[in-house]
Amino acid sequence: MKRKGKEFREPKKFLCPYGFTLANLKAEMRAIWENNVKEWKIEFTYPLSFIRQSVEPLIFLLPFIVYGLVLIGGRYSDSLMSLVGTGDIVTYIFTGYIIMGFIGTSVWAMGFGIRKEQWYGTFESIYVTPTSRISLVLGMALHSVVHQGISVFFEFLVIYAIFGLALRIEGILPALGILALMMLALCGFGLFVSSLALVLKEGWIISEGLYSVLMILSPVAYPLTVLPSIAQQMSKVFPTAPALIGMRSFLIENYTPEVMGNVFLHLLALDLAWIIFGVMIFYATDVYIRKRGTLGKY
Amino acid sequence: MGSSETYSFKANLFIIWSEVVKNIKFMMAYPVIFVFWTIFPFFWFLPFIFQCQAFVGGLHSANFEQFTGTSDYIPFIVIGAILNGYVLTSLYGVGESMRREAYRGTLDYLLSSPSNKAFILIGKALSESIKSTMYAAIQFVVGILVFGIYVTIEIIMPIVLIIFLLILGLYGIALMLAAVSLQFKQAHDLAHTLEYVFYVFTPVRYPLQSLPFWAQVLGSFLPLTYALIAVRSLMLLKQNVLAVYQEIFLLLVVDVVAIFLGFYLFDWMEKKTKSSGSISHY
Amino acid sequence: MVYDERSDDYSIKTINLAKSFRKKRHKGVFGFLKRGNEKEKSETTDVTVALDNVNLGVRTGELFGLLGPNGAGKTTLVKCLSTILIPDDGTAIINGFDIRRQTTLVRASLGMVIGGERTLYWKLTARDNLMYFASLYKMPRKRIKERVDELLGTMNLLDRADERLEDYSTGMRQKVAIARALLHDPPVLLLDEPTLGLDPTFSRQIRNQIRELSRKEGKTVLLATHYMKEADELCDRIAIINEGKIVAVDTSDQLKAMVKETELVEVICYNPPQNVEEYLKALCPDVEIITLIRGEEAKGTPSRIKLIGGNAEKRISTVIDALRKKNTQITSLNISMPTLEDVFIKLTGAKLTEGSMGAGQ
Numbered sequence: 001m002k003r004k005g006k007e008f009r010e011p012k013k014f015l016c017p018y019g020f021t022l023a024n025l026k027a028e029m030r031a032i033w034e035n036n037v038k039e040w041k042i043e044f045t046y047p048l049s050f051i052r053q054s055v056e057p058l059i060f061l062l063p064f065i066v067y068g069l070v071l072i073g074g075r076y077s078d079s080l081m082s083l084v085g086t087g088d089i090v091t092y093i094f095t096g097y098i099i100m101g102f103i104g105t106s107v108w109a110m111g112f113g114i115r116k117e118q119w120y121g122t123f124e125s126i127y128v129t130p131t132s133r134i135s136l137v138l139g140m141a142l143h144s145v146v147h148q149g150i151s152v153f154f155e156f157l158v159i160y161a162i163f164g165l166a167l168r169i170e171g172i173l174p175a176l177g178i179l180a181l182m183m184l185a186l187c188g189f190g191l192f193v194s195s196l197a198l199v200l201k202e203g204w205i206i207s208e209g210l211y212s213v214l215m216i217l218s219p220v221a222y223p224l225t226v227l228p229s230i231a232q233q234m235s236k237v238f239p240t241a242p243a244l245i246g247m248r249s250f251l252i253e254n255y256t257p258e259v260m261g262n263v264f265l266h267l268l269a270l271d272l273a274w275i276i277f278g279v280m281i282f283y284a285t286d287v288y289i290r291k292r293g294t295l296g297k298y
Numbered sequence: 299m300g301s302s303e304t305y306s307f308k309a310n311l312f313i314i315w316s317e318v319v320k321n322i323k324f325m326m327a328y329p330v331i332f333v334f335w336t337i338f339p340f341f342w343f344l345p346f347i348f349q350c351q352a353f354v355g356g357l358h359s360a361n362f363e364q365f366t367g368t369s370d371y372i373p374f375i376v377i378g379a380i381l382n383g384y385v386l387t388s389l390y391g392v393g394e395s396m397r398r399e400a401y402r403g404t405l406d407y408l409l410s411s412p413s414n415k416a417f418i419l420i421g422k423a424l425s426e427s428i429k430s431t432m433y434a435a436i437q438f439v440v441g442i443l444v445f446g447i448y449v450t451i452e453i454i455m456p457i458v459l460i461i462f463l464l465i466l467g468l469y470g471i472a473l474m475l476a477a478v479s480l481q482f483k484q485a486h487d488l489a490h491t492l493e494y495v496f497y498v499f500t501p502v503r504y505p506l507q508s509l510p511f512w513a514q515v516l517g518s519f520l521p522l523t524y525a526l527i528a529v530r531s532l533m534l535l536k537q538n539v540l541a542v543y544q545e546i547f548l549l550l551v552v553d554v555v556a557i558f559l560g561f562y563l564f565d566w567m568e569k570k571t572k573s574s575g576s577i578s579h580y
Numbered sequence: 581m582v583y584d585e586r587s588d589d590y591s592i593k594t595i596n597l598a599k600s601f602r603k604k605r606h607k608g609v610f611g612f613l614k615r616g617n618e619k620e621k622s623e624t625t626d627v628t629v630a631l632d633n634v635n636l637g638v639r640t641g642e643l644f645g646l647l648g649p650n651g652a653g654k655t656t657l658v659k660c661l662s663t664i665l666i667p668d669d670g671t672a673i674i675n676g677f678d679i680r681r682q683t684t685l686v687r688a689s690l691g692m693v694i695g696g697e698r699t700l701y702w703k704l705t706a707r708d709n710l711m712y713f714a715s716l717y718k719m720p721r722k723r724i725k726e727r728v729d730e731l732l733g734t735m736n737l738l739d740r741a742d743e744r745l746e747d748y749s750t751g752m753r754q755k756v757a758i759a760r761a762l763l764h765d766p767p768v769l770l771l772d773e774p775t776l777g778l779d780p781t782f783s784r785q786i787r788n789q790i791r792e793l794s795r796k797e798g799k800t801v802l803l804a805t806h807y808m809k810e811a812d813e814l815c816d817r818i819a820i821i822n823e824g825k826i827v828a829v830d831t832s833d834q835l836k837a838m839v840k841e842t843e844l845v846e847v848i849c850y851n852p853p854q855n856v857e858e859y860l861k862a863l864c865p866d867v868e869i870i871t872l873i874r875g876e877e878a879k880g881t882p883s884r885i886k887l888i889g890g891n892a893e894k895r896i897s898t899v900i901d902a903l904r905k906k907n908t909q910i911t912s913l914n915i916s917m918p919t920l921e922d923v924f925i926k927l928t929g930a931k932l933t934e935g936s937m938g939a940g941q
Contacts, residue, residue, distance in 0.1 A: 015675075015685060016684075016719075016764070018688070030715050033715075034712055034716070038704065041704055042701065042704065045703045046487075052490055052491060059494040059497060059498055062498055063498065063502070063503040063504065064349065067350075067504045070359075070361065070362060071353050071354050071371065073360075073361030077354070078355075079353055079354055082355075121696070124664055125757075127663075127664055128687055130718055131716040131717075131718060202328075202331070202334075205334050209334075212341035213341065215345055216344050216348070221346075221348070221352075222349045222353075223352055226352045287666065290664065290665055290666040291668075293599075293601055
């Protein structure tokens with residue numbers, strides 16, 4: 001059928017980097033970065049929203065502190081001192097609250113990254129590109145992590161100005177290292193939430209529920225020893241508990257090598273487990289929805 | 299006001315009624331969301347209970363008693379969480395339902411209908427309040443059974459009255475919010491900001507006296523402040539209704555001002571929107 | 581035989597591709613809490629066969645049309661080919677890659693344009709959109725910028741490239757969508773209703789572009805459409821699809837030759853009687869198909885009654901008399917060249933589109 005003098009071409013074989021190669025890794029990394037950039041560009045079209053979301057965590061932090069101060073009638077709690085070895089509740093709550101935004105990263109930004117594209121209507125267009133869906137979700141996570149970083153800095157300024165904080169400056173860098181280890185496990189967790197959000201219509205309830213449960217199961221404003229023992233056991237599967245113990249050790253001066261060793265091993269194990277679990281569930285969900293054909297819906 | 303032109307008061311009541319019926323039907327279609335709003339407020343205040351156990355090492359705080367008259371902090375925050383639920387549903391109920399109409403494409407139609415839009419909004423808000431009351435009732439029962447909230451027959455009616463007055467005040471504020479959202483696309487952010495104001499500057503989690511003076515002044519403009527003080531006096535301090543007449547009166551004053559401002563602002567914004575035509579900007 | 585097994589010259593080849601959907605009531609997270617009778621209802625699932633053993637071959641460099649009414653399975657086929665859907669059975673080979681096993685390479689071989697409004701980010705500029713998608717196609721960074729400029733130039737969008745898409749018209753957005761499909765210079769293009777909802781001027785521009793892509797750049801194009809004029813005008817070959825089945829594949833001319841001129845009568849009229857199809861069928865049993873395409877008579881678009889097959893031409897006087905008896909106002913009568921619509925009706929007995937839409941834009 002060579003009518004109208006058309007020249008037919010041989011199929012092109014090389015198209016883009018793929019598989020386990022360095023070039024492909026670089027391409028996927030760039031896709032993560034570009035997803036992050038895209039999220040910022042969209043966000044800055046709503047400057048008010050950006051400001052609100054940056055201030056928001058502070059609004060939910062303040063009641064914890066004010067409430068604590070009212071309960072004790074000062075900022076030093078003997079009871080807390082006997083439980084964790086530090087009595088300054090303002091510093092304790094602030095260091096705990098740092099992680100809340102990052103939990104938000106995994107349950108909201110990652111969990112709803114793909115759903116958001118479905119609302120935009122762009123999901124199928126992204127889907128037909130050779131980039132991995134995981135890079136898309138990680139791009140969302142990167143954007144959110146930077147956002148949370150801005151919020152934490154802002155919280156720090158305000159709390160420091162109003163109450164003052166007793167933090168060890170030299171502990172900040174190692175604490176960031178612990179935070180990074182926690183984020184790895186939370187990324188795996190986020191992929192899992194993202195899969196749930198894709199399959200279930202009421203995904204926001206899952207996210208809100210997981211956020212609340214993680215809030216309770218993490219030692220944000222209290223040590224886990226005050227929880228019922230079953231809740232203490234459950235908290236061990238989430239990276240937030242060991243991460244907070246580790247971060248506080250560095251930031252509030254009761255660092256011991258044994259504790260840090262345990263924290264480190266616990267986090268590494270959780271990283272590995274959550275990433276493997278998250279990626280597996282994510283791919284299984286991907287196949288499931290492509291078979292069912294609900295990809296572009298909602 | 300628009301109602302005087304073509305529609306009688308009775309017709310306006312009918313508008314409210316049809317909105318309520320429509321929204322209750324929606325609610326019935328999504329039982330998951332109902333279960334969610336009933337259960338999750340408990341998750342939100344549980345951390346505060348554990349926090350207190352860690353900080354004071356028990357179920358009573360002597361310092362807390364100096365401010366609030368009761369050392370038992372658990373019922374205090376349970377009541378705070380239950381009443382705060384009304385703020386959330388009023389602000390988001392009205393704001394979200396406007397957005398929902400905009401998404402469904404029915405907003406333009408609604409706004410171009412001859413009925414007074416403020417009444418449509420009240421209908422929306424009323425259905426949200428009915429839902430909130432259902433959540434609150436369940437939560438009160440749980441509070442009584444699990445968290446040691448005290449209740450007698452005599453204080454039920456005063457509490458219902460206080461909640462009714464709280465709802466009225468919140469309607470005024472929700473109307474103002476809706477008015478602004480006719481002109482500005484980012485009403486959602488505004489609803490969040492209002493939520494924060496309520497959360498921080500009213501005694502939801504802690505007594506108002508623990509805040510700096512300027513914050514207390516700001517809190518005194520919000521209906522939730524008086525409702526919380528009055529309900530807690532009845533349920534926690536076991537006072538009778540005569541002891542809280544001052545709070546009830548102030549709540550009434552705030553209601554009148556908020557509703558007047560709400561209607562006035564909405565009417566004004568609606569006219570402005572009609573002339574500048576920015577409704578379909580959504 | 582739709583394609584030659586031995587030939588290697590197919591850029592798109594489907595092998596027994598099948599897909600059906602189960603329609604199930606969505607019950608939500610706590611759906612099990614719902615009342616029993618609803619549960620029973622939800623368990624009776626309807627199965628819709630969207631693709632029924634589709635075997636197609638699109639030659640390299642060919643502009644291939646997939647013509648069928650809405651719901652015929654066009655979109656499902658395009659989605660299976662683009663790896664958005666996994667078929668129940670069978671597979672397809674695109675640019676030499678299997679859609680089941682080599683998804684990444686299939687995706688890299690494809691450029692896709694989906695009809696509809698929101699396939700791009702409205703909050704971003706045209707340039708930002710293209711730069712973003714270029715990175716998702718893993719293009720080398722150095723190449724991206726020049727390629728984006730090149731495409732914006734081809735589409736005549738350079739002067740508005742830095743405006744947000746929310747300020748664009750629908751037609752301009754569709755041009756950006758086409759530019760996106762071309763970013764990585766893919767050998768195969770899948771176009772699903774690319775002119776849907778566009779005004780005639782933009783539709784014409786987009787059609788010209790599609791033609792050029794095929795003629796000048798030698799792209800293999802699969803164009804799914806329900807506008808028969810579009811398929812007729814553009815495509816080298818056309819597959820007619822109905823209810824998930826491919827009913828015919830050929831060039832437009834060959835397809836039309838399936839309906840002989842003497843077999844085709846079209847009565848243009850107003851106010852045809854109810855059940856006109858059965859009424860005329862009873863009078864002319866030897867005519868294969870009699871179908872009414874209702875026009876919007878109030879707006880001045882007349883209805884059309886088509887008689888296809890058998891001795892249609894010989895029955896004209898019978899038909900006219902019968903219609904007059906029923907007070908139908910006949911405005912004209914065509915015994916003319918068959919269109920793809922007639923082919924479709926003859927092959928499937930179904931109408932391609934309702935009313936005047938089928939005439940295209």
